[in-house]
Amino acid sequence: DGGITQSPKYLFRKEGQNVTLSCEQNLNHDAMYWYRQDPGQGLRLIYYSQIVNDFQKGDIAEGYSVSREKKESFPLTVTSAQKNPTAFYLCASSADRQTNYGYTFGSGTRLTVV
Amino acid sequence: KQEVTQIPAALSVPEGENLVLNCSFTDSAIYNLQWFRQDPGKGLTSLLLIQSSQREQTSGRLNASLDKSSGRSTLYIAASQPGDSATYLCAVLDYKLSFGAGTTVTVRA
Numbered sequence: 001d002g003g004i005t006q007s008p009k010y011l012f013r014k015e016g017q018n019v020t021l022s023c024e025q026n027l028n029h030d031a032m033y034w035y036r037q038d039p040g041q042g043l044r045l046i047y048y049s050q051i052v053n054d055f056q057k058g059d060i061a062e063g064y065s066v067s068r069e070k071k072e073s074f075p076l077t078v079t080s081a082q083k084n085p086t087a088f089y090l091c092a093s094s095a096d097r098q099t100n101y102g103y104t105f106g107s108g109t110r111l112t113v114v
Numbered sequence: 115k116q117e118v119t120q121i122p123a124a125l126s127v128p129e130g131e132n133l134v135l136n137c138s139f140t141d142s143a144i145y146n147l148q149w150f151r152q153d154p155g156k157g158l159t160s161l162l163l164i165q166s167s168q169r170e171q172t173s174g175r176l177n178a179s180l181d182k183s184s185g186r187s188t189l190y191i192a193a194s195q196p197g198d199s200a201t202y203l204c205a206v207l208d209y210k211l212s213f214g215a216g217t218t219v220t221v222r223a
Contacts, residue, residue, distance in 0.1 A: 035190060110155070
């Protein structure tokens, strides 16, 4: 079945450490996105990519970095510069940005600072 | 900047009652509107997608309407069941996908 796979499901980060969240899709979608979800708030866009080797900052990109070397993969690195990284991270994809088919989401990664 | 609001933030109903969830948005220049369901600690599951040219979409017990001119959408869930308990998120697509904070629904058996 086509879908989006995020790993790991749970991730613990020590102060000053960089961590990378994985996102893989087999939907043949061109566009991929990373969102952050905090309790009581709507999802906020971190980064997005419309095509391989190209990506754009979203609303809250500070302290995060991404790469898009393959169409199927869009990993997110949470750097030590991100002051409050504890949150639920969701990866999504769509056929294109102005899609007639909607967005598909992964199952998420919960990141906790210890 | 698009603002998406969902009212109420939480809703508790007895099993069998119909559910009405509201979503409003500030900029009517959208491509589409999508309703999602989220279970605790899980990702988002797409329920219905309404294109900007459409007035409503239906899937089983779910029906969503869209009034673009007034910036409103309503999700109706008929004959609610305990398995419908979840958070329901509304999202509108213009140059990006903007989300409301969600309505958390509890259906009491």
